[in-house]
Amino acid sequence: MPALPHEVERARERIEELARGHGLVFDPVIFEMVDYNQMSAIASFGGFPTRYPHWRWGMEYEQLSKSHRYGLSKIYEMVVNTNPVYAYLLTSNSFTDTKLVMAHVFGHADFFKNNIWFSPTDKKMMDETANHATRIKRYILAHGLDRVEAFIDACLSIEDLIDPHSPFIRRRSEPPEEEEREESPKPLVRKMKSKDYMDSFVNPKEYLQAEEKRLREEMEKRKRFPESPEKDVLQFLIEHAPLERWQRDVLSVIREEAYYFAPQGQTKIMNEGWASYWHSRMMTERLLTDAEVIEYADHHSGTVSMQPGRLNPYKLGIELFRDIEDRYNRGRFGRAYEECEDYVQKRDWDQKLGQGKDMIFQVRRVHNDVTFIDTFLTEEFCREQKLFTFGRNDRSGRNEIQSREFKKIKAQLLFALTNGGRPFIYVSDGNFANRGELCLWHRFEGEEIKRDYARETLKNLSMIWGRPVHLETVFEDTPTRLTCDGETLKEEEITAQV
Amino acid sequence: MILKIERDYGRFRHIVRGTIKRDLTRYITRGELIGKQGEKLVSIPVHSIDLPHFRFGDNRGGVGQGEGANGTPVDGDGDSGQSKAGDQPGAHILEVEVSLEELAQMLGEELELPNIQPRGKRSVVSRRDKYRSVRRTGPESLRHFKRTYRKALRRQIASGTYDPSKPRIIPIREDRIYRSWTETEEPQANAAVIYMMDVSGSMGDEQKEIVRIEAFWIDTWLKSQYKRVETRYIVHDAAAREVDAHTFYHLRESGGTKISSAYDLCRRMVEDDYSPEEWNLYPFHFSDGDNWGGGDTEICVEILKEALLPVVNQFSYGQVESPYGSGQFIKDLEEHFHDNEPLVTSKIDGKEGIVDSIKTFLGKGR
Numbered sequence: 001m002p003a004l005p006h007e008v009e010r011a012r013e014r015i016e017e018l019a020r021g022h023g024l025v026f027d028p029v030i031f032e033m034v035d036y037n038q039m040s041a042i043a044s045f046g047g048f049p050t051r052y053p054h055w056r057w058g059m060e061y062e063q064l065s066k067s068h069r070y071g072l073s074k075i076y077e078m079v080v081n082t083n084p085v086y087a088y089l090l091t092s093n094s095f096t097d098t099k100l101v102m103a104h105v106f107g108h109a110d111f112f113k114n115n116i117w118f119s120p121t122d123k124k125m126m127d128e129t130a131n132h133a134t135r136i137k138r139y140i141l142a143h144g145l146d147r148v149e150a151f152i153d154a155c156l157s158i159e160d161l162i163d164p165h166s167p168f169i170r171r172r173s174e175p176p177e178e179e180e181r182e183e184s185p186k187p188l189v190r191k192m193k194s195k196d197y198m199d200s201f202v203n204p205k206e207y208l209q210a211e212e213k214r215l216r217e218e219m220e221k222r223k224r225f226p227e228s229p230e231k232d233v234l235q236f237l238i239e240h241a242p243l244e245r246w247q248r249d250v251l252s253v254i255r256e257e258a259y260y261f262a263p264q265g266q267t268k269i270m271n272e273g274w275a276s277y278w279h280s281r282m283m284t285e286r287l288l289t290d291a292e293v294i295e296y297a298d299h300h301s302g303t304v305s306m307q308p309g310r311l312n313p314y315k316l317g318i319e320l321f322r323d324i325e326d327r328y329n330r331g332r333f334g335r336a337y338e339e340c341e342d343y344v345q346k347r348d349w350d351q352k353l354g355q356g357k358d359m360i361f362q363v364r365r366v367h368n369d370v371t372f373i374d375t376f377l378t379e380e381f382c383r384e385q386k387l388f389t390f391g392r393n394d395r396s397g398r399n400e401i402q403s404r405e406f407k408k409i410k411a412q413l414l415f416a417l418t419n420g421g422r423p424f425i426y427v428s429d430g431n432f433a434n435r436g437e438l439c440l441w442h443r444f445e446g447e448e449i450k451r452d453y454a455r456e457t458l459k460n461l462s463m464i465w466g467r468p469v470h471l472e473t474v475f476e477d478t479p480t481r482l483t484c485d486g487e488t489l490k491e492e493e494i495t496a497q498v
Numbered sequence: 499m500i501l502k503i504e505r506d507y508g509r510f511r512h513i514v515r516g517t518i519k520r521d522l523t524r525y526i527t528r529g530e531l532i533g534k535q536g537e538k539l540v541s542i543p544v545h546s547i548d549l550p551h552f553r554f555g556d557n558r559g560g561v562g563q564g565e566g567a568n569g570t571p572v573d574g575d576g577d578s579g580q581s582k583a584g585d586q587p588g589a590h591i592l593e594v595e596v597s598l599e600e601l602a603q604m605l606g607e608e609l610e611l612p613n614i615q616p617r618g619k620r621s622v623v624s625r626r627d628k629y630r631s632v633r634r635t636g637p638e639s640l641r642h643f644k645r646t647y648r649k650a651l652r653r654q655i656a657s658g659t660y661d662p663s664k665p666r667i668i669p670i671r672e673d674r675i676y677r678s679w680t681e682t683e684e685p686q687a688n689a690a691v692i693y694m695m696d697v698s699g700s701m702g703d704e705q706k707e708i709v710r711i712e713a714f715w716i717d718t719w720l721k722s723q724y725k726r727v728e729t730r731y732i733v734h735d736a737a738a739r740e741v742d743a744h745t746f747y748h749l750r751e752s753g754g755t756k757i758s759s760a761y762d763l764c765r766r767m768v769e770d771d772y773s774p775e776e777w778n779l780y781p782f783h784f785s786d787g788d789n790w791g792g793g794d795t796e797i798c799v800e801i802l803k804e805a806l807l808p809v810v811n812q813f814s815y816g817q818v819e820s821p822y823g824s825g826q827f828i829k830d831l832e833e834h835f836h837d838n839e840p841l842v843t844s845k846i847d848g849k850e851g852i853v854d855s856i857k858t859f860l861g862k863g864r
Binding site for chain 2: 040049056058059157310312315386388393400401403404409412416421422425447448449453454455456460
């Protein structure tokens with residue numbers, strides 16, 4: 001790797017020192033200068049130099065390189081959550097941009113290291129993706145590209161069926177099953193009342209035993225499998241689907257990578273907000289020369305610009321962090337403040353607490369986007385930032401502003417963020433109707449899933465499970481079971497529990 | 499440098515082109531790159547393969563930011579902006595404007611359109627000077643500063659007179675490089691596009707929208723191919739008349755359909771204003787294919803055969819699917835004409851069909 005150009009290297013040292021001075025804590029950051037094609041290629045691979053062979057990286061590349069070639073959009077920077085952190089700078093960027101990007105990257109690096117949601121991610125992911133590539137290439141050699149690729153496609157169709165919270169759930173240790181069984185179980189069959197001497201005739205021993213056995217078996221069958229709905233569908237498939245060894249391994253590769261990338265989806269607003277907050281502070285306080293101000297202002301405002309109908313995570317994030325800092329500096333929180341009804345007093349509220357900085361550092365450590373919005377989005381903030389909810393007006397066929405009510409905005413935002421804005425899907429039964437079929441359950445919360453997508457996804461899932469698969473959901477207020485047996489799809493109303 | 503991505507990129511291209519048979523065709527969508535053209539947002543088609551996931555339906559609404567009272571339309575795609583919150587941290591995306599010329603180029607690349615070869619006798623050649631090369635002598639006003647500087651720098655480094663701590667570059671006579679021109683011949687071809695549209699009752703708003711989008715792209719492409727493009731509009735139901743562009747797209751009539759009336763007007767237009775020696779002619783006709791019985795189709799065929807096809811570059815007929823069913827006219831045309839005649843027909847079933855139909859119309863390079 002060639003060393004950074006002299007002036008860039010000098011700027012890097014300066015910015016790193018500044019960042020540490022502000023209290024950011026991060027693993028070493030390695031910057032590399034790349035041209036746009038390389039940048040597109042790296043971005044298509046999700047920031048990694050090597051990924052397993054698959055067409056979707058190519059698709060990503062086509063879109064990125066084309067939109068750049070056509071001048072539609074451009075990627076400024078790319079940073080990878082590893083230790084050391086790798087960040088890519090664009091050779092064609094101006095020096096001002098390069099400084100901005102470096103400052104921004106240190107913000108990300110700090111977030112990667114300190115945010116709790118990133119704590120389970122593998123910091124040696126560079127090696128890991130390369131290993132995955134090697135493994136999958138080996139399977140391609142052994143089983144043929146078409147077969148392996150088709151299987152990967154099927155897996156990718158359900159790659160989001162994971163449970164990003166699972167690394168943090170401490171489950172009670174497995175109940176000691178053996179002991180339980182040793183305790184003499186209560187008899188299930190009731191004896192008929194009888195006189196002693198008649199007992200062997202009224203309650204023949206053989207019959208009692210046979211009946212006992214039958215009831216026990218039935219109970220065993222009725223026992224749910226899995227015992228409670230399982231959100232990590234991929235893990236369930238790895239453990240229980242009738243797969244060949246290579247298939248199991250491919251599935252586990254996909255699952256592992258999905259878990260690695262999950263926190264980035266969970267903290268998009270915070271992560272970008274945090275990085276933008278720091279680049280703007282470092283640039284405007286120290287780094288800019290007079291000549292660079294205009295260019296910086298232009299590009300910074302481009303990054304955090306808002307468009308009607310779209311919420312910019314950079315903008316929302318940076319403003320929320322600034323708002324939190326301000327509120328905790330001035331003590332604008334808590335009961336006394338909330339209940340204050342004097343407009344002027346409330347506007348000029350300032351207890352000179354100076355807790356803002358501590359607070360934002362703490363926030364960046366423990367929150368994800370959902371809890372971040374839930375905890376810190378205030379009515380004043382919504383009003384100041386001119387947030388609104390919009391929705392489709394069926395009569396005009398357009399998206400229109402619907403409301404500026406705080407509660408609605410917050411609910412809409414949280415809905416879009418919870419579970420990545422995707423439906424909650426669980427494995428509810430791995431032995432459906434005692435036929436070894438797989439039944440998934442959509443936890444319905446008022447929003448229907450997209451029917452055609454669900455049908456196609458089920459098809460792909462049935463390829464992995466090998467037996468018919470079901471999805472229980474709700475369409476038009478009717479509980480519905482979608483079934484796919486690999487070939488045909490059918491839909492039926494759920495009437496009674498099977 | 500060959501990038502590793504080439505492997506996957508090649509694979510992807512093969513899959514969408516269908517050269518590798520994979521059971522993915524049903525997921526192939528025409529993705530869009532959104533660009534801005536003046537006030538308008540335009541989308542450039544790119545292929546993408548959309549693997550199915552369990553997800554919520556569209557039109558869920560979202561949260562936005564900005565001015566406006568309730569009921570103000572917001573542009574955007576109903577995307578709350580976070581749905582792409584995915585695996586790519588820190589990818590700053592900027593939207594920029596594209597010029598019409600660039601748009602045409604993208605369209606050409608995406609659809610692999612051939613450049614049009616204007617018919618020889620119709621093109622007047624003009625000469626132009628273009629500054630696209632360099633030479634060692636010339637007037638100072640044409641000095642190429644960058645090249646001169648580079649050459650001087652190279653010479654000074656080679657001769658050891660360059661001092662990095664005092665980087666002073668002094669060009670001498672031999673370093674100087676000047677811009678120079680070459681004479682190019684450019685055909686000065688003109689084209690006339692005549693749009694005809696059926697505005698009878700059976701053409702609804704959606705059909706007109708399709709015609710509008712299609713005409714926009716056809717205009718864009720032809721304008722990139724010709725120096726000067728004139729556009730005329732004809733609407734017809736049972737009778738035809740010439741209108742301006744706005745009326746063309748917004749007029750709604752009821753009544754019967756006599757296609758021959760439009761073709762007849764088109765013929766007169768060509769005879770009066772566009773002599774085939776000077777003009778490349780592109781009549782386009784859009785209709786839902788329902789024509790009045792009673793022998794009108796025969797008259798159309800006759801006008802085409804006798805008057806139009808011999809003089810035009812290409813006559814294009816697009817039949818737009820309408821809720822009233824689409825008619826017979828496209829089949830009639832196909833029966834009467836052979837492939838080698840400059841007549842192209844295309845059936846457009848809904849908005850998804852637009853791109854393919856543009857390719858059919860413009861893919862011949864005529």
